[in-house]
Structure formats: C-alpha cells, structure tokens
Amino acid sequence: MTTSTVNHLLKQMTIKEKIAQLLQLAGPFFKGSDQQGQITGPMAEMPIEEEHILNSSSVLGVSGAKEVISIQQKHLEENRLGIPLLFMADIVHGYKTIFPVPLAIGCSWDLELAKKSTEIAAKEAAVSGVHVTFAPMVDLVRDPRWGRVMESTGEDPHLNSLFAKAFVEGFQKENLTSDTESVAACVKHFAAYGAAQAGRDYNTVDLSERQLRESYLPAYKAALDAGCEMVMTAFNTVDGIPATGNKELMRDLLREEWGFDGVLISDWGAVKELIAHGVAEDEKEAAKKAILAGLDIEMMTACYAQYLEELVEQGEIDIKLIDEAVLRILTLKEKLDLFNNPCRGASIEAEKAIVGHADHRKASRDLAAKSTVLLKNNHQTLPLSRNQKIALIGPFGDSNDLLGPWAGVGVKDEAVTMIKALKDHLPENNLIFSEGSSIEKITQSQLDEALQAASQADVVVLALGESSSMSGEANSRTNIQLPQAQLELIKTVAKEGKPVVTVLFNGRPLDLHGVVEHSDALLEAWFPGTEGGNALVDLLYGKVSPSAKLSMSFPYNVGQVPVYYNHFNTGRPKGAPDAQEHYVSDYMDSPNDPLFPFGFGLSYTSFAYDQFELSTDELTADSVIEASIRVKNTGSCSGEEIVQLYIRDFSGEIVRPVKELKDFCRISLEPGESEIIRFSIKEEQLRYHHKDLSFTSDAGKFEVFAGPNSQDTHSLFFTLKMKGGHTS
Incomplete structure (x- = not known):
C-alpha cells in the first residue's frame, strides 16, 4: 500500500470509522483475545460501542503470537475496510529475556550493549506479535523519591540523549517495513514527567521554558532525531497545562518547531484526567482540548469516541484535525507493512525458538x-x-x-x-x-x-x-x-x-x-x-571487574533531594570568601554533596590520572581544542575505566551549572599500562539557551575537567573568543 492508497482509504472512511481509529483499547475488548469479555474495574464503565471496537486503531498490552494472530484475523473479518490493528505493549527493558532496569543500563555507559538489549527485546516482542513498544522512557530524573526513576537512564541530559538514540536504533533497526524483527518505538513521557514535584507520581511540574529546553527536552529530541515513530504524552502539567491537552507543547513545539509528524498517543486515561486537573469541565471539553493539542490516539478512555463527532457537527473543531490524526495512524501501519502482512512477524513456531x-x-x-x-x-x-x-x-x-x-x-x-x-x-x-x-x-x-x-x-x-x-x-x-x-x-x-x-x-x-x-x-x-x-x-569472584559508573547521584540523605551534579552555584557557595562562614548556602546537619556523585564507580584495579593538557587555551567558532589526559592502571589486574570530560562556563548571560558532562571514553588497561585519552572541544558544545531562548555560546572563560567521576577531576582553563561576544 502506498501513501496515495492510504489517502484513498481515508476518503472512504465514515466519520465514525475515523474517530474509532483514534481509540486504543485493552485486549479483553476484542474478539479472539484470551481474556475476551473479562472487562473489570474502570474499563467496565467505559461507554464503548461495538462499532468502536470494530474500527479501533490498536490493542494495548496483548502479546503472544497465538493471541495476536487470533485477534487480528477476527478483526479483519469484520472491519469494513480491512484496516489492521496495531499491537502495542510496554517492552521497557526486555520482553521475556529481561535486562537490567534502564537506570542500571545508564550506569553501564555502554551504548552498544544498550542498543543490543533493545534489539533483542524487539526481536522477542516482534515474533510474539508486538508492533509498538512504549519505550524508551527518557525523562530526566533528579529525585529518587519518584518510583519511576528506574525507567530512566539518569540525571544528565547528554548521557540520556545518547541512550535515547541507542535504544530507538535498537528497537527500530534500519527498516521497519522489511525487518519484521523490529518494533516501532514510542518515546515517553513528553514532557518533563521526571520533574514531578516532591517526587510524587503524577504530580505537578513547574519549570521555566529555558530549564525545560536546557535539561529536559534534549533526550526526547535525540530519540526523534533517531527516527522514533511515536511519542507518548506525560501525565503532568507543563507551564500550568496538562501535557495531554497542551497545544503549545504538542502542536507548536513538537509538531511545528521540531517537525514531528508521527503518532502522538496519550498515557492511560490521560485525556479524561484533564477534568481532574481542572482544565476541562467535562469529557467533551477534554476531547476538544486533546485534539486541538494534536493528540492522535486516546488510550483507555472514550472522550474522543463519545464527543468528537458532535464537536465537528457544532463547528467547534475542524474535521481536518481528525483526518490528519487518522492519516498518521494509517501511515504508521503502512510503515509496519500491516496492510500486506497484518500479523507481521508473529509466528507461533518462531516464538518458541x-x-x-x-x-x-x-x-x-x-x-x-x-x-x-x-x-x-x-x-x-x-x-x-x-x-x-x-x-x-x-x-x-x-x-x-x-x-x-x-x-x-x-x-x-x-x-x-x-x-x-x-x-x-x-x-x-x-x-x-x-x-x-x-x-x-x-x-x-x-x-x-x-x-x-x-x-x-x-x-x-x-x-x-x-x-x-x-x-x-x-x-x-x-x-x-x-x-x-x-x-x-x-x-x-x-x-x-x-x-x-x-x-x-x-x-x-x-x-x-x-x-x-x-x-x-x-x-x-x-x-x-x-x-x-x-x-x-x-x-x-573477579571473572568480571566492575566498570559501571553512577548515572544518578546517591543522596547523603533524603533531605537533600533533588541533588544532582550539574547544579547552579549560589551567590554564597560554600567557602564564599566575602561572607561570614555561617552565612553560606549550606546545611547545618548534612554536607551539600551527595554520598556518591554522578559518574562514581570503583574497579578491582586502580587508575591514576595525570598529564592533563590542552592543545591551546583559546577557542574560536572555527577551531578545536584537544584536551588530553594520561590514565594508568596502577593496580594488579586488568580493568575498564570510563574517562569523563566536563566543562563549566564561568560567565554566561544565564547562570550556568558548576559543570556539565560533554564527552566520555571507555578504555581497557592491563596492570601497569597507560593510555593518553584525547577529547575534542568545539564551540558548539558550549551553547545553551539564553534569556531569549536562542541557542548560542558566550565569549569568555571556561574550565574543563577530566577524571573518573564528576567530583574527582583535574581541571584547566581556556577562553572562547567570539566576534560580538556570542555566536549561534
């Protein structure tokens, strides 16, 4: 089926069929499901009609080749236009073979193994009938009270972005259409779910737009740049508006500014939750706000199914909004080759093997x-x-x-x-x-x-x-x-x-x-x-020497949280020379620093760092500084070390973190062996979002750090010289 054929199919659909495509239901709603009819709890109260089920876009939480094939076949027997279902599930850190939780994978700092883990997860899930995984979760996390920190790779925007890219590439591989051992990825939760106040799940998020762009958005953008096909909205508010109904976040930023034209899906029940948030009076208003925000699929509530047609008839929304959402869903089904191969990679025999x-x-x-x-x-x-x-x-x-x-x-x-x-x-x-x-x-x-x-x-x-x-x-x-x-x-x-x-x-x-x-x-x-x-x-027993490094700081106690390495200084940091000793930004009963900082991790051997040098102490827009440091294995066994490079901007238009991870390198050394590690520093690594949200760098003094973690480092200084004082 070609794009022109998908458009032709859209023209044949009734408005009721189109709206049903925007509905995702759990397995028990569908004929052929092992749990057919076992609809309990809040699901039993959903006002779902038979027509909704017959024309729904997708099935939530069903896997297993036999059941998927059964549901798909029975669905196609009754769907008027022969539009297949998408099968979606949470394949977060493995399907049947379970890998460490993502926070642990983040501590590996091993992008190739991370990618391999999602390739394997995709292979097992695809042969079991899954088309889409609700992963990767790339929310930046700084508060360990929040239970979902285990789904993230940590507190650093740069490291999270690298893992987001690796995970998406592993899930989707190179060609979703021809490679039936791949699955479409859905990055979540857009946006800033990890900043929930007090670490309480589903709670309010209140960030400046600059902080949102600086710290929380990069990993989502990295996933999308890697080709991620879907985005899931977050439960939380962003700038006072719940993400699922947030037009500025979803339609203006995600779709217009970033150019994302894939499928946008809500989290479970999040459309109806616009009422509880206090931005919708009823389900009709919730449906209106979600579709205006650009949401394509409503997961496990029926606001769209109940009210979109009425909203169109009353002129409150344009039918074009529904058409574009349906077209995105049909296009994803086309990319997965479901019109030609509705069961795709599902195979009972292959699943066993x-x-x-x-x-x-x-x-x-x-x-x-x-x-x-x-x-x-x-x-x-x-x-x-x-x-x-x-x-x-x-x-x-x-x-x-x-x-x-x-x-x-x-x-x-x-x-x-x-x-x-x-x-x-x-x-x-x-x-x-x-x-x-x-x-x-x-x-x-x-x-x-x-x-x-x-x-x-x-x-x-x-x-x-x-x-x-x-x-x-x-x-x-x-x-x-x-x-x-x-x-x-x-x-x-x-x-x-x-x-x-x-x-x-x-x-x-x-x-x-x-x-x-x-x-x-x-x-x-x-x-x-x-x-x-x-x-x-x-x-x-030493068959493997530890090499992992923390991707999230361990607090000294809970009273410090959120505690993270790339924080801002205050006007009175600890040891401020012009303040009385007591009147500095310090705790009376605890150190400021975490118990174990970002990037920390020991080995069974030891490593010494010396000979830290810069090729020059001046950088321009067109030049490169080479930072080099010698690392020597001073212990009695071989080991791997993750050498980390951080940079601090001393004088920006906006307050800058005390240091930010910019690069890292994994090396393996035998006892007594040493290696010179070289990093390239370019002007583009020094850019950040200014007051007007322009992404530029500032001329001036910078400090570069190298070492085994974010605290134990060697440092040197260089100057960025730019015409006009800054560049973009």
Missing part, C-alpha cells in the same frame, strides 16, 4: 555485570576466592524478584537467583545460607540463624534491597532508606566481625546510612534482570 534464547540470556548477563556499580571496596575485600567459606544472608539471597518493574512477560521463576549461581560456582561446603529477614520484617529466630551462619563463614555476603513493588509507577517514597528490618540485620551481622559484602537490589538511589558504614564492600546491582545471579557471581 527465539524468545528466551540462550544468546539473549548471555547478553543480559553481560549487561547486568556492566551495570553493577562498585561503591565501596575497603581492604580489597572483593573479589572473593572460591576457597573462602561464604555466608549468604538476606531476603534477596534466594529471591527471584530480580526483574524489577515493567518486566515485559518475564517470568520470575526463570531468573537466576544469588543462591543458585553461588551453588553452581562454589564447592558445596563453602556456602551457608540464611534468609536473615524478609524485606520488611525480622524475627529473633531469623537474627539468631543469621548470626550462626556468619560465625561459621570467612566472609558474609548480604543480599538486601527493595522489592520490585517498591519502585516503578505509583511507587513514590519519602523514606528511601532500606526497610528497618534489613538495617537491623546488617547492623547485627556486622558485629560478628567478619568481612561484609553487601549487594543491593533496588530501583532508585537510596539513602545508604545504616548500610555503607557496616559494609566492607558494597555492590549496587539494581534490578539486574533474568541473569542477575550469574552476573553477580561473575563480579564477586
């Missing part, structure tokens, strides 16, 4: 190891030796709750647990296990058993953390410490005097008081996915 393939699990294991951050390693406690007797203690020791939220159709029972992986690796007599506590409760008998296990061991490995239900959507927390039961467990076990290695499983940065001081070594494993246990044994 491909989904959960051993090669896919191997990739998950590799990425889990690359995503686990070594936060502490006193006295070279790690790596362990197979000759040591290990006491594995804690609620995650024998837990398969390793997949995390939004785990596709992953099966917890198929996840490799810590105890299984250790049993496979160690002599039988060198492993003792005690649960120690549950996630949130502890008994004296559990404590006694844990102490007994610790007393018999050479080393204690504590497996602690949050359950997956404590992170993710609608799981915001004000207390981001480990539950008290686990804090009591670690404090009690540490008194036994044995070396303590703590492995953390969680979906957000935590306040680690009560953990870090009782741990000789500390591994942040996040929710590591299907092969989590094996990946952690690879790390614990």
Whole structure:
C-alpha cells in the first residue's frame, strides 16, 4: 500500500470509522483475545460501542503470537475496510529475556550493549506479535523519591540523549517495513514527567521554558532525531497545562518547531484526567482540548469516541484535525507493512525458538555485570576466592524478584537467583545460607540463624534491597532508606566481625546510612534482570571487574533531594570568601554533596590520572581544542575505566551549572599500562539557551575537567573568543 492508497482509504472512511481509529483499547475488548469479555474495574464503565471496537486503531498490552494472530484475523473479518490493528505493549527493558532496569543500563555507559538489549527485546516482542513498544522512557530524573526513576537512564541530559538514540536504533533497526524483527518505538513521557514535584507520581511540574529546553527536552529530541515513530504524552502539567491537552507543547513545539509528524498517543486515561486537573469541565471539553493539542490516539478512555463527532457537527473543531490524526495512524501501519502482512512477524513456531534464547540470556548477563556499580571496596575485600567459606544472608539471597518493574512477560521463576549461581560456582561446603529477614520484617529466630551462619563463614555476603513493588509507577517514597528490618540485620551481622559484602537490589538511589558504614564492600546491582545471579557471581569472584559508573547521584540523605551534579552555584557557595562562614548556602546537619556523585564507580584495579593538557587555551567558532589526559592502571589486574570530560562556563548571560558532562571514553588497561585519552572541544558544545531562548555560546572563560567521576577531576582553563561576544 502506498501513501496515495492510504489517502484513498481515508476518503472512504465514515466519520465514525475515523474517530474509532483514534481509540486504543485493552485486549479483553476484542474478539479472539484470551481474556475476551473479562472487562473489570474502570474499563467496565467505559461507554464503548461495538462499532468502536470494530474500527479501533490498536490493542494495548496483548502479546503472544497465538493471541495476536487470533485477534487480528477476527478483526479483519469484520472491519469494513480491512484496516489492521496495531499491537502495542510496554517492552521497557526486555520482553521475556529481561535486562537490567534502564537506570542500571545508564550506569553501564555502554551504548552498544544498550542498543543490543533493545534489539533483542524487539526481536522477542516482534515474533510474539508486538508492533509498538512504549519505550524508551527518557525523562530526566533528579529525585529518587519518584518510583519511576528506574525507567530512566539518569540525571544528565547528554548521557540520556545518547541512550535515547541507542535504544530507538535498537528497537527500530534500519527498516521497519522489511525487518519484521523490529518494533516501532514510542518515546515517553513528553514532557518533563521526571520533574514531578516532591517526587510524587503524577504530580505537578513547574519549570521555566529555558530549564525545560536546557535539561529536559534534549533526550526526547535525540530519540526523534533517531527516527522514533511515536511519542507518548506525560501525565503532568507543563507551564500550568496538562501535557495531554497542551497545544503549545504538542502542536507548536513538537509538531511545528521540531517537525514531528508521527503518532502522538496519550498515557492511560490521560485525556479524561484533564477534568481532574481542572482544565476541562467535562469529557467533551477534554476531547476538544486533546485534539486541538494534536493528540492522535486516546488510550483507555472514550472522550474522543463519545464527543468528537458532535464537536465537528457544532463547528467547534475542524474535521481536518481528525483526518490528519487518522492519516498518521494509517501511515504508521503502512510503515509496519500491516496492510500486506497484518500479523507481521508473529509466528507461533518462531516464538518458541527465539524468545528466551540462550544468546539473549548471555547478553543480559553481560549487561547486568556492566551495570553493577562498585561503591565501596575497603581492604580489597572483593573479589572473593572460591576457597573462602561464604555466608549468604538476606531476603534477596534466594529471591527471584530480580526483574524489577515493567518486566515485559518475564517470568520470575526463570531468573537466576544469588543462591543458585553461588551453588553452581562454589564447592558445596563453602556456602551457608540464611534468609536473615524478609524485606520488611525480622524475627529473633531469623537474627539468631543469621548470626550462626556468619560465625561459621570467612566472609558474609548480604543480599538486601527493595522489592520490585517498591519502585516503578505509583511507587513514590519519602523514606528511601532500606526497610528497618534489613538495617537491623546488617547492623547485627556486622558485629560478628567478619568481612561484609553487601549487594543491593533496588530501583532508585537510596539513602545508604545504616548500610555503607557496616559494609566492607558494597555492590549496587539494581534490578539486574533474568541473569542477575550469574552476573553477580561473575563480579564477586573477579571473572568480571566492575566498570559501571553512577548515572544518578546517591543522596547523603533524603533531605537533600533533588541533588544532582550539574547544579547552579549560589551567590554564597560554600567557602564564599566575602561572607561570614555561617552565612553560606549550606546545611547545618548534612554536607551539600551527595554520598556518591554522578559518574562514581570503583574497579578491582586502580587508575591514576595525570598529564592533563590542552592543545591551546583559546577557542574560536572555527577551531578545536584537544584536551588530553594520561590514565594508568596502577593496580594488579586488568580493568575498564570510563574517562569523563566536563566543562563549566564561568560567565554566561544565564547562570550556568558548576559543570556539565560533554564527552566520555571507555578504555581497557592491563596492570601497569597507560593510555593518553584525547577529547575534542568545539564551540558548539558550549551553547545553551539564553534569556531569549536562542541557542548560542558566550565569549569568555571556561574550565574543563577530566577524571573518573564528576567530583574527582583535574581541571584547566581556556577562553572562547567570539566576534560580538556570542555566536549561534
């Protein structure tokens, strides 16, 4: 089917058929679904007519080749014009083979492995009948109280943008039409959902437009520049208007300024929520505001289905708005070749062979190891030796709750647990296990058993953390410490005097008081996915040396949040020379800095940085400065290091961050080996949004930093010289 044919098809459609194309429904509404008719809860109250279902554009949350084929075939038997359905699902960090949560993937700083993870997720999902994934989620996150930080790759606009591009390229590959192992990507949540006030899900976002453009929009733009086919609106307000009905954000910025002509879909129920937000009196007004804003598909409410035709008849909206939305939906179906191949890549036989393939699990294991951050390693406690007797203690020791939220159709029972992986690796007599506590409760008998296990061991490995239900959507927390039961467990076990290695499983940065001081070594494993246990044994025993670096800061305590590395200075920063010591921007009861900063992560070896040099101390619009630094492996084993480059603008028209990540490089060095790392600095890297929102740079003094993280750096200075003082 060609574009002209799609236009011809549009002309044949009645207004009711067109409006139904703008409706997305869950699987139970459709004939052929395994759950057909099982419509419960709020879904049961939706005013959906048979005609809506027969002409709906898409199905939400259904996968599995057999069911998809069944629904599609029955749909086409009854759809007057033979318009196929789109099948959409949340394939966030894996389909059946589950990879680490995206926040963990961000800590890998490994764009190739990230891309590979979405290629595999797409392959498994496509053969199971999925056409569109609601991913990547690229919301910039700075507040770990928000449960959905686990879906993002972190707090930095540059790093998030690189991952957004990699994820989209992995999902969509090079040609959606011919490559049936790809899926269309849907970047979310547009825009600034990660800035929800107080870290409370669905809450208000209130940002200046400059801050929105500077920090929050770049990753969405990177996804779209990579060809992302769809955008999902955010639940939150932007400049006082809910995103789903925000014409300035969706039609003016996204469509007109950025030129996005793909499909725009609401999040679940977000159109009707315009009423609760207080910008629509009823569902009719909600429908009007959403269509005027450029929203194509309404997910799981029926405001469009009920009122768009009436709005057209009353002259309140132009039928052209509906036509352009339908045309975008039909065009996506055409790109996916659904008119020629309605079931696309869905295959019951291929599904059995491909989904959960051993090669896919191997990739998950590799990425889990690359995503686990070594936060502490006193006295070279790690790596362990197979000759040591290990006491594995804690609620995650024998837990398969390793997949995390939004785990596709992953099966917890198929996840490799810590105890299984250790049993496979160690002599039988060198492993003792005690649960120690549950996630949130502890008994004296559990404590006694844990102490007994610790007393018999050479080393204690504590497996602690949050359950997956404590992170993710609608799981915001004000207390981001480990539950008290686990804090009591670690404090009690540490008194036994044995070396303590703590492995953390969680979906957000935590306040680690009560953990870090009782741990000789500390591994942040996040929710590591299907092969989590094996990946952690690879790390614990030195088969792999940790190389991950935090992509989101760990606060000293919750009272600091939001805490992030690329903050602004105040007029009285700590140590301000012209202020009395007490009268500076400081806490009375806490340091300003996080416990573990952005970019931080240790290795089993050590690296020394020296010989930091700039090729020149002057930069112009047409020149390049080469920044070079020598990195040497000063330890006793090979290792990978992520060398990071940051820049600070000392005097801008607008206040600038104390430093901003501009580049990074991964290197692998043998003991005693060194390498000169070179970065290119160009004028375009110094641009930012000025008061008039122009994207330009300012002449003047800059500081460039290089090092292993955002705090421990070497620095030098250069000057940008421009005609007229700034350039675009």
